Amino acid sequence: MELTKYEEAALKGEHGEIMQLAYRILVATGEATDAERLVPIEWAHLSGVNYNTIGDAGEEFLSRISREAKVRVKTTLNPMGFDVDNVSQYGLDENFINKQLSIKQSYETMGVTPSFSCIPYEIYDIPKAETQVSFAESNAAIHANSLDSLKTNKESAFSALASAITGQSPYSSMRREVEPDLTIKMGLDEPDELAYGMLGFFAGKLGEDSVNISGIKDADRRSCKALCGGMGTSGTCAKFSFGSGKPGCEVVDFDKKAMQEVHDELNTSEKGDLITLGSPQLGLEEMGDLAGMLKGRSFQKRCMVFCPRTVKEQATAAGYTAELERAGCEILADCCTCLTPLICKDEVDSITTNSIKGAYYLKNSNGVGINLKPLSKIVKEETR
Amino acid sequence: MKKVLVRGSAQGVVLKSNDPINFLGTVDKKTGVITDKNHDIYAKPVGGTMLVFPSGVGSSVGAYTIYSIKSNGSAPAAMICTKPDLTVATGCALADIPLLIISEEEFTSIKTGQHISLDTDSEDVIIIQ
Numbered sequence: 001m002e003l004t005k006y007e008e009a010a011l012k013g014e015h016g017e018i019m020q021l022a023y024r025i026l027v028a029t030g031e032a033t034d035a036e037r038l039v040p041i042e043w044a045h046l047s048g049v050n051y052n053t054i055g056d057a058g059e060e061f062l063s064r065i066s067r068e069a070k071v072r073v074k075t076t077l078n079p080m081g082f083d084v085d086n087v088s089q090y091g092l093d094e095n096f097i098n099k100q101l102s103i104k105q106s107y108e109t110m111g112v113t114p115s116f117s118c119i120p121y122e123i124y125d126i127p128k129a130e131t132q133v134s135f136a137e138s139n140a141a142i143h144a145n146s147l148d149s150l151k152t153n154k155e156s157a158f159s160a161l162a163s164a165i166t167g168q169s170p171y172s173s174m175r176r177e178v179e180p181d182l183t184i185k186m187g188l189d190e191p192d193e194l195a196y197g198m199l200g201f202f203a204g205k206l207g208e209d210s211v212n213i214s215g216i217k218d219a220d221r222r223s224c225k226a227l228c229g230g231m232g233t234s235g236t237c238a239k240f241s242f243g244s245g246k247p248g249c250e251v252v253d254f255d256k257k258a259m260q261e262v263h264d265e266l267n268t269s270e271k272g273d274l275i276t277l278g279s280p281q282l283g284l285e286e287m288g289d290l291a292g293m294l295k296g297r298s299f300q301k302r303c304m305v306f307c308p309r310t311v312k313e314q315a316t317a318a319g320y321t322a323e324l325e326r327a328g329c330e331i332l333a334d335c336c337t338c339l340t341p342l343i344c345k346d347e348v349d350s351i352t353t354n355s356i357k358g359a360y361y362l363k364n365s366n367g368v369g370i371n372l373k374p375l376s377k378i379v380k381e382e383t384r
Numbered sequence: 385m386k387k388v389l390v391r392g393s394a395q396g397v398v399l400k401s402n403d404p405i406n407f408l409g410t411v412d413k414k415t416g417v418i419t420d421k422n423h424d425i426y427a428k429p430v431g432g433t434m435l436v437f438p439s440g441v442g443s444s445v446g447a448y449t450i451y452s453i454k455s456n457g458s459a460p461a462a463m464i465c466t467k468p469d470l471t472v473a474t475g476c477a478l479a480d481i482p483l484l485i486i487s488e489e490e491f492t493s494i495k496t497g498q499h500i501s502l503d504t505d506s507e508d509v510i511i512i513q
Contacts, residue, residue: 011391021477021478021480024390024391024477024478024480025474025477025478027389027390027477028389028390028473028474028476028477028483029470029473029474029477031387031388031389031468031473032389032468032469032470032473033468033470048445053445054445054448055445055448056452057413057448057449057451057452057455058445058448060455061448061451061478156444156447156470156471156474157444157445157447158444158447158474158477158478159470159474
């Protein structure tokens with residue numbers, strides 16, 4: 001990599017230990033991804049927040065560096081393990097809560113906005129087209145590259161943190177123009193959000209950096225979000241473009257059979273003991289839609305609804321929260337289905353969800369059975 | 385030698401594995417001992433060695449395992465791989481452990497028990513004795 005005099009000096013430790021550490025991470029990441037230089041970024045979104053995933057080593061590391069480190073650009077944060085307002089109802093042990101609060105404190109000390117959200121693209125204004133950002137959350141990185149005209153690598157927790165501290169990121173392949181050499185052709189009519197999630201999961205397995213998605217007419221916000229969530233879960237692909245792509249592009253069909261294969265891989269149960277909605281977290285529009293669908297109906301089993309805190313506040317002001325709670329929903333801010341410590345296999349055999357991302361992590365990390373259903377069917381079959 | 389991912393200097397005795405290493409699942413974060421029975425360097429401690437292996441695999445959180453073994457004094461003196469991966473790259477960057485990428489031919493020629501001196505600022509970078 002070509003480094004400027006400042007970057008070289010920082011790497012040698014002339015701007016302090018934290019800058020040296022941050023540049024060591026950026027250079028190691030850049031060399032590993034064939035970047036030739038570093039470029040300025042305007043917004044970093046960090047993963048590595050949930051104590052369930054980063055553990056003691058992560059908590060100790062963040063606590064140590066937060067004594068000196070400060071972020072230089074706008075920096076937002078992925079969900080953590082629970083919602084402080086109702087954590088006492090979920091039987092989490094004291095150690096988990098204390099370690100999670102320490103992680104929260106460390107990020108706040110460094111100047112990070114405690115957004116605890118995996119949908120930064122829905123709760124913040126999007127910068128102008130072509131702006132370089134560093135998003136570590138996979139669904140957010142894919143959304144930024146594919147739908148928001150921003151540029152980001154699919155960052156690791158560490159490269160995004162180093163980018164937040166330095167305001168720079170490696171100029172890796174995703175920041176340059178990438179022309180996909182693979183097209184996934186959607187072969188299903190009128191797909192629901194579950195089908196979009198499975199399409200994303202399928203495409204993410206095949207696409208290395210970027211894919212075209214053809215055969216889609218009008219994908220609404222919810223469908224696109226499901227596509228991003230599924231894609232980020234199964235591989236390293238960090239961008240999709242709607243269309244057929246360049247002539248001679250390899251085309252792979254996502255037909256009924258391909259969808260059935262994804263379904264069979266992730267769906268391991270005929271029914272769920274409880275329902276989870278939100279992975280990625282629900283936005284305000286989805287909260288409003290759900291409140292509308294539940295008018296006059298009530299869930300017959302527990303239903304956990306995950307959203308960002310700002311969305312919960314807006315939903316409360318709009319009257320949605322009251323309607324959802326009346327229908328039996330438990331609304332949780334600051335956390336998400338994905339990698340939640342609030343669902344454990346000692347208490348729950350299986351869950352029902354419409355989220356492919358949630359399904360993948362609940363199955364593999366929490367070890368619970370998965371029953372996949374689109375939201376319309378969940379409301380129809382699980383409420384009265 | 386193909387690339388320097390993390391700069392530095394170190395020397396020590398080679399511990400070579402032909403299997404990729406998943407730091408999150410297979411390395412004890414206190415002792416640095418390989419705990420996976422199916423791994424070709426099972427039960428060996430990586431501490432103080434020049435650890436030579438194809439690449440890292442598995443969750444990027446494995447980078448914190450590398451940071452932990454360093455904090456516990458049981459990290460390798462340096463790591464040498466044939467394929468760059470982000471988990472080992474960021475782990476070595478966090479823990480300030482020199483990390484080199486070498487060619488397949490060089491990898492084949494290195495054997496467990498050899499002594500290696502490494503200095504990314506010198507002309508030779510690697511000297512195998």
